[in-house]
Amino acid sequence: MTSVFQILLMILDIAKWIILIHIIMSWLINFQVLNLRQSLVAQIWYGLIRLLDPIYSRVRAVLPNTPGLDLAPLIVLLAIYALRIVVYNNMYSFS
Template sequence: MQSLYQILMLILQIAWVLMIAHIVMSWLISFQVLNLRQPLVSQIWYGLNRLLEPIYAPIRRFLPHTPGLDLAPLVAFIALIAIRIVLTNNAGFFYGY
């Protein structure tokens, strides 16, 4: 069971890093620090969008429409942190204590 806990935490850590990169990159694109016409920037941006859109799309269906402000990444990020907290607090269950 310890292996399952570690695998879940690794997956959540990877998702956390991807979400942070996506959020920061969206700010940099919005403030025109990064330009999507640059091939590397656009490849990274569209790759992150393809990875994270399956997570964000169901959340967007339940959130109110806010033009110019996408709250789905924030909700997903908070949910990810909550899942990590629950897993960490219940780690004894995974370790068999």
């Protein structure tokens, strides 16, 4: 049973890093450090958008409209951290 919890923690860590990469890339694109005309950057960017948009759209439907400020990645990161804490605290009660 411990291995199931470890796998779940690993999946949550991977999701956290994917969201952090998306946030950092969005900053770099907005500050014109990265250019979407480069094919590798565009492929990574649009792949991340396709991967994260279903999650972000559900969160954006609940959040109030804040023009110019997207709080969906922050809320998803907080949810991932909360899930990680819940999984970690309950890991040893099932052993």
